[in-house]
Amino acid sequence: MEERINKFVDMFFETTPYSENIFNAQNKIKAKLNEEYQKLLAYKSKDEAFEEIVYLYGGISSMAVLAGYSEEEIERWRSAEDEVKTMKQLKKELNGQRRRIYLVSLLAVFSGIYFIQGIFLSPYNFIFCAAAILLTYWAYVRLNKRERKFVSEKYDTEAYLYLKKISDRYLKRQLNGIALFFSAFTVFIFFMLLFAVFGNSKNAELKENVFANIILIEIPLYICIKNFLCLHIVRRRCNLPEKDRYKKNLIGMLVFSAGYWIIVSVCFVAFSGLGKYPANIFAAAAVLFALLIGLYDLIFRKRITSNNIAFNFRRSISAICSAVIFVGYNAMQRETWYTQPYINSVPVVAHSDDKITYNDETGVYTITASEDDFKILHLTDIHIGGSLYSYSKDIKALKACFAEIEHAEPDLVIVTGDLCFPLGIMSLSLNNSAPINQFAAFMRNTGIPWAFTYGNHDTESIASASKKDLDDIYKSLSYKTSGNLLYPYVQPNVTGRNNQLIELRNADGELNTALFLIDSNAYLSGLNEYDYIHDDQVEWYADHVKRLSEESGRTISSLAFFHIPIQQYRTAYELYEQGSGEVKYFFGENGEKMIDKVCCSDYPSNLFDKMLELGSTTGLFCGHDHYNNMSLEYKGIRLTYGMSIDYLAMPGIEDDTDQHGAELITIHSDSKWDVEQIPLKSIVD
Numbered sequence: 130m131e132e133r134i135n136k137f138v139d140m141f142f143e144t145t146p147y148s149e150n151i152f153n154a155q156n157k158i159k160a161k162l163n164e165e166y167q168k169l170l171a172y173k174s175k176d177e178a179f180e181e182i183v184y185l186y187g188g189i190s191s192m193a194v195l196a197g198y199s200e201e202e203i204e205r206w207r208s209a210e211d212e213v214k215t216m217k218q219l220k221k222e223l224n225g226q227r228r229r230i231y232l233v234s235l236l237a238v239f240s241g242i243y244f245i246q247g248i249f250l251s252p253y254n255f256i257f258c259a260a261a262i263l264l265t266y267w268a269y270v271r272l273n274k275r276e277r278k279f280v281s282e283k284y285d286t287e288a289y290l291y292l293k294k295i296s297d298r299y300l301k302r303q304l305n306g307i308a309l310f311f312s313a314f315t316v317f318i319f320f321m322l323l324f325a326v327f328g329n330s331k332n333a334e335l336k337e338n339v340f341a342n343i344i345l346i347e348i349p350l351y352i353c354i355k356n357f358l359c360l361h362i363v364r365r366r367c368n369l370p371e372k373d374r375y376k377k378n379l380i381g382m383l384v385f386s387a388g389y390w391i392i393v394s395v396c397f398v399a400f401s402g403l404g405k406y407p408a409n410i411f412a413a414a415a416v417l418f419a420l421l422i423g424l425y426d427l428i429f430r431k432r433i434t435s436n437n438i439a440f441n442f443r444r445s446i447s448a449i450c451s452a453v454i455f456v457g458y459n460a461m462q463r464e465t466w467y468t469q470p471y472i473n474s475v476p477v478v479a480h481s482d483d484k485i486t487y488n489d490e491t492g493v494y495t496i497t498a499s500e501d502d503f504k505i506l507h508l509t510d511i512h513i514g515g516s517l518y519s520y521s522k523d524i525k526a527l528k529a530c531f532a533e534i535e536h537a538e539p540d541l542v543i544v545t546g547d548l549c550f551p552l553g554i555m556s557l558s559l560n561n562s563a564p565i566n567q568f569a570a571f572m573r574n575t576g577i578p579w580a581f582t583y584g585n586h587d588t589e590s591i592a593s594a595s596k597k598d599l600d601d602i603y604k605s606l607s608y609k610t611s612g613n614l615l616y617p618y619v620q621p622n623v624t625g626r627n628n629q630l631i632e633l634r635n636a637d638g639e640l641n642t643a644l645f646l647i648d649s650n651a652y653l654s655g656l657n658e659y660d661y662i663h664d665d666q667v668e669w670y671a672d673h674v675k676r677l678s679e680e681s682g683r684t685i686s687s688l689a690f691f692h693i694p695i696q697q698y699r700t701a702y703e704l705y706e707q708g709s710g711e712v713k714y715f716f717g718e719n720g721e722k723m724i725d726k727v728c729c730s731d732y733p734s735n736l737f738d739k740m741l742e743l744g745s746t747t748g749l750f751c752g753h754d755h756y757n758n759m760s761l762e763y764k765g766i767r768l769t770y771g772m773s774i775d776y777l778a779m780p781g782i783e784d785d786t787d788q789h790g791a792e793l794i795t796i797h798s799d800s801k802w803d804v805e806q807i808p809l810k811s812i813v814d
Contacts, residue, residue, distance in 0.1 A: 133179055134159060134162050134163050134166055134179070134182065135159055137162075137182070137183065138155060138158055138159050138162065138192065139155075141188070141189045141192065142155050142189070151283075154193070154196065154198060154202075157196045157197075158192045158193060158195070158196045160196075161192075161195050161196045161197075162182060162186060162192065162195070165182060165185075165186075165195070166178055166179070166182055169181050169182070190203055213283045213284065213285050214283065214285065214288055215285055215287070215288055216285070216287045216288040216291050218288075219284060219288045219291060219292070219366075220291075223295075223362070223363075226272065226362050227359060229271065229272045230272065230358040230359055230362070231355060232268050233265060233268045233269050233272060233354070233358060234351050234354040234355040235351065236264050236265040236268060237265050237354050238350055238351050238354070239257075239261045240258055240261040240262045240265055241350070242347065243255070243257040243258035243261055244258045245343075272358070272362075284366070284367075289367065292363055292366055292367035293367065295363055296363045296364060299356055299359045299360035299363060300360060302352070302356040302359075303353070303356040303357055303360050303379075304378070304379070304382050305422060306349060306352040306353040306356050307353055307379070307382055307383065307386065308382065308386055308418070308422045309349045309352065310346075310349035310350060310352070310353050311386035311387065311389075311390060312386070312390070312415055312418050312419075313345050313346055313348075313349045314346055314349070315390040315393070315394070317345045317346050386418075389414075389418060389421075390418075393414040465515060465516055465517060465558075465560070465563060466563065466567065467517055467520040467523075468515075468523050468524055468527060468567055469567070471524055471527060471528075472527070472567060472570050472571045472574065473574075475527075475531060475571055475574040476574070476575075477574065477575060477576040478531075478534050478535055478538060478575045478576060478577055479538050480538055480539065480540055480576065480577055481498070481499050481500050481503075481540050482499055483497060483498050483499050483503075483540055483578075484496070484497040485578060485608070485615070487608055487615075487617075487618075489618065489619065490619070491619065492617035492618060492619030492620060492621070492629070493617070493630050493631070493632060494580075494608070494615045494617070494629075494631045494632070495631075495632045495634060496540075496541065496578070496631060496632070496633050496634065497634045497635075497636065497638065498540070498633065498634065498635055498636060498641070498798075499636060500636075501797065501798040502795050502796070502797055503541070503633060503641070503795070503796045504537060504538070504539040504540050504541075504793060504794070504795050504796075505539055505540070505541045505542070505543055505644075505793070505794040505795075506533060506537045506539035506541070506542045506543070506577075506792070506793055507543055507545065507690070507791055507793075507794060507804075508530060508533065508542060508543070508544045508545075508771065508774060508791050509544065509545040509546060509547070509692070509751070509752025509753075509771035509772075509773055509774070510546070510547045510584070510752045510753070510755055510771075510773040510774060510775045510778070511526050511530065511544065511547065511548050511549075511568065511774045511775070512526065512547055512548075512549070512550040512556075512586070512774070512775040512776070513526055513548065513549050513550065513564035513567060513777075514549075514550050514555070514557070514558050514564070514777050515549065515551075515556065515558050515560050515561075515563040515564040515567065516556055516557045516558035516560075517557075518556065518557040519550075519555070519556040519557065519558065519777055522776040522777045522783060523564075523567075523776075523777070525776045525783070526774050526775070526776050526777070527567075527568075529774050529776075529789060529809050529813075530571070530774060531571075531575070532809060532812055532813050533790070533791040533807055533812070534575055534577060536812045537791070537807060539577060539793065540578070541577070541578050541579065541580070541615075542572065542577050542578070542579040542580075543579070543580050543582075543644070543690050543750075544579065544580075544581040544582070545581070545582050545584070545690050545691060545692050545750060545751055545752040545771055546581070546582050546583055546584025546585070546586075546587065546649070546691075546692030546693075546752055546753065547584030547585065547586045547587060547692065547752065547753070547775075547778075548564060548565060548568055548581060548584070548587060549561045549564035549565060549568075549586065549587055550586050550777055550778050551564075551586070551589050551591070551592035551593065552586065552589055552591070552778075553591065555778055555779075555780075556777055559589075559592055559593050560592070560593045560594070561587060561588070561589070561592040561593060561594050561599065562593065562594040562598065562602055565599065565603070565606075566602070566606070569606045569611065569614060572613060572614065573611050573612075573613055573614075576613065577613065578613045578614075578615055579613060579614060579615065580615040580616070580629065580631060580644075580646055581616075581627075581646070582627065582629075582646045582647065582648060582649070582690055582691050582692055583625075583627055583648050583650075583651075583692065584651075584692040584693075584752065584753065585650075585651040585652060585659065585660075585692065585693060585753070586778070587599065587626075587651075588651060589651075596626050600620075600626070600627075603616045603627075604616065604618055615629075615631060616629075617629050621669050623663070623665040623666050623668075623669045624648075624665055624666050625647070625648030625650060625663075625666055626648050626650075627648055628646070628647055628648050628666055628669060629646040630643060630644070630645055630646075630673050631644040631646070632644075632677075633796065635798050639681075640677060640680075640681050640685055641686070641796060641800050642685075642686045642687060642688060642800055642802070643673065643674070643677055643685055643686070643687040643688075643745070644687070644688055645673070645687060645688070645689040645690065645746070646690050646691070647662055647666060647689055647690070647736070648662075648666070648691065648692075649661065649691040649692045649693035649695075649730075649751070649753075650662070650663070650693075653730075653732070658731070659693050659728070659729065659730040660693070660730060661693075661695070661730040661732045661733070661734045662691065662695065662736045663734070664735055666736075667734065667735045667736050667739050670689075670736065670739065671739050674687060674743050674745045674746075675743070678743075678745065684743070684744050684745055685745055685800075686745065686747065686800035686802075687745045687746045687747075688747070688748045688750065688794070688796075689736075689740075689746050689748070689749050689750070690749075690751070691749075691750075691751050692751060692752055692753050693728075693729060693730060693751065693753045694727055694728070694729045694751045694754065694768075694770070695729060695730075695734050695736055695737055695749075695751075696729050696730070696733050696734070696737075697737045697763060697766075698727050698729060698751070698768050698770075699725075699726075699727040699729050700763065701761045701768055702719055702727055702759065702761065704763070705759075705761055711763065712761045712762060712763050713761065713762040714759075714760075715760040715761065715762070715769075715804075716758075716759070716760050716805075716806055717757075717758040717759035717760050717769075717772075717806060718757075718758065718759055719754070719756070719757040719759045719770070720756040720757065720788065721754045721755070721756045721757050722756055722779075726754075726757070727754060727757070728754050737766070740766060741764060741765075741766070746766060747765070747766060747802075748766070748767045748769065748794075748802065748804070749766060749768050749769065750792070750794075751769075751770060751771065752770070752771045752773060754770060755773040755775050755779060755782060755788060756773075756785070756788050758770045758771065758772045758773075758788060758790070758806065760804065760806075767804075769792065769804060771791065771792055772788055772789060772790030772791055772792065772807075772808065772809075773788055773790075774789060774791075775789075776789075786809070786810050787808070787810070789808070789810070790807050790808040790809045790810075790811075791806075791807050791809075792804050792805065792806055792807065793805050793807055
């Protein structure tokens with residue numbers, strides 16, 4: 130049809146109230162005028178033909194008569210006898226119908242859920258399914274019943290333009306909702322199949338996984354049903370000319386979405402062996418699909434809308450940012466196992482066959498050494514990120530740990546905190562459970578017994594797993610399960626996340642050394658306002674020293690391990706800088722790049738004074754300050770920083786190799802001990 134003819138007719142109907150009858154008459158008039166126009170084109174130019182049409186049919190009456198309408202019908206169009214709905218009345222009606230649509234949509238989704246549960250879980254769920262279907266049908270019938278009376282109503286110009294506007298809006302949402310549903314459904318099915326085929330899972334675990342993640346389908350399905358019904362009630366009031374084109378476009382969207390994901394699935398099967406992580410094909414495909422849908426929205430959707438929906442830059446940027454934050458936050462909380470192929474390749478490392486026992490009442494592990502010298506490898510600040518982004522650095526950290534373990538062949542590994550780094554800044558991960566499981570698997574493969582203290586990063590407030598969650602994870606991985614993680618199933622009732630005593634005994638059963646693993650806690654309030662070792666922890670330490678000394682008939686020898694240095698580390702370092710004879714230097718340097726050379730708590734702990742009083746502990750070992758690895762003796766107690774493993778937590782630390790390493794503590798049968806640094810660069814190329 131000639132566009133000028135259409136606009137010419139629309140101009141005369143601008144002030145005429147909208148109804149379906151008038152709409153049909155308007156289209157019939159356009160068709161008749163276009164027929165006359167085509168006849169005139171046989172012997173006139175386009176401009177001359179159009180001027181002739183304007184001259185002959187310059188009023189609504191003449192147009193209508195041409196289309197076969199009587200003067201009475203024309204007058205009825207203009208008549209005010211029938212009620213004409215205003216936009217205010219229309220909005221009130223639509224709001225009421227939308228509330229019913231939300232109910233119908235929810236009930237429809239619940240019907241589907243109960244149906245699936247009836248198949249996989251219990252037939253009794255079919256009862257709920259039947260009830261939900263009946264309620265859905267009842268609500269849908271009520272919705273349609275109310276809609277029938279609106280079909281032949283008249284609307285004023287403002288209300289009609291509003292109907293066109295929201296019709297475009299729901300059309301856009303419906304098409305995008307279909308695309309979202311297809312992508313979510315395909316990804317959901319893919320991951321469930323992956324879990325079923327490669328997860329070695331039982332049927333019960335598969336069912337649990339399905340229903341734990343079915344929300345990925347429920348939400349897009351609800352969006353599709355809701356938008357379809359909303360568009361339906363608008364289109365019943367407003368029979369827009371784009372209706373036929375919309376149907377064709379809808380079919381095209383369905384075919385394109387289905388075809389796209391079928392091709393992606395075929396490509397995945399065909400090329401899954403080309404990379405380490407074939408699942409990432411689907412992630413890349415989802416991003417490309419979203420870009421294609423966005424391109425369609427901007428370029429082609431105008432063909433099926435009354436008015437092309439303008440690109441709202443602010444709204445689009447806000448939506449994109451919100452989506453990135455939402456998806457990113459959820460992605461950073463998910464467990465990823467990119468390091469598992471390397472972990473699976475880690476061999477057993479030679480070590481002494483020491484006897485390990487556990488007291489269920491006290492939570493104390495006892496290691497009975499099989500040889501005169503007992504070797505402890507001290508690792509600290511490993512900082513596993515656990516994400517694809519941190520993968521290369523995580524591999525470097527694990528390889529560094531293995532190089533140290535393989536070189537030292539220790540009898541025990543003690544990690545003084547910050548095993549993981551769930552801050553999301555450098556690692557792009559908030560997950561702190563996957564790194565723990567990964568390191569536990571790594572250590573289980575080496576066969577070396579290990580223990581740890583918590584660091585300030587292990588249980589960050591924004592991390593996916595809480596202190597309670599991590600306690601449950603460590604207990605599930607501990608000695609009764611793994612045979613090498615010495616994590617107590619019983620915790621002392623004092624401040625902290627894990628305060629632990631390990632008794633080291635000689636082959637004859639005599640107590641050699643008490644190993645105290647003390648939680649230095651994390652933060653008091655705010656960033657970098659570090660906590661300290663509290664008085665009840667100090668009393669717990671003192672009680673064990675007194676008990677063991679009484680049982681042994683002598684002051685026992687002990688060593689202590691924690692993450693954040695106590696204030697005496699700072700005091701000793703300042704005295705060393707001043708050249709004071711109160712401290713004795715052994716090895717290392719403090720090269721910390723933060724504001725403070727020693728990042729300890731501003732709150733003093735009584736631990737050091739209690740150690741001086743009891744005379745048992747002769748060595749302290751900590752981490753936290755990644756560039757510090759100095760060992761000083763102060764007031765008869767040796768204060769040693771551990772060389773860090775960290776490749777991730779601090780900018781540029783991956784390339785700063787001098788501070789990477791560990792310490793080997795050798796405890797002799799007479800309780801005397803010595804320690805040596807093992808810089809990583811000295812044992813690897």
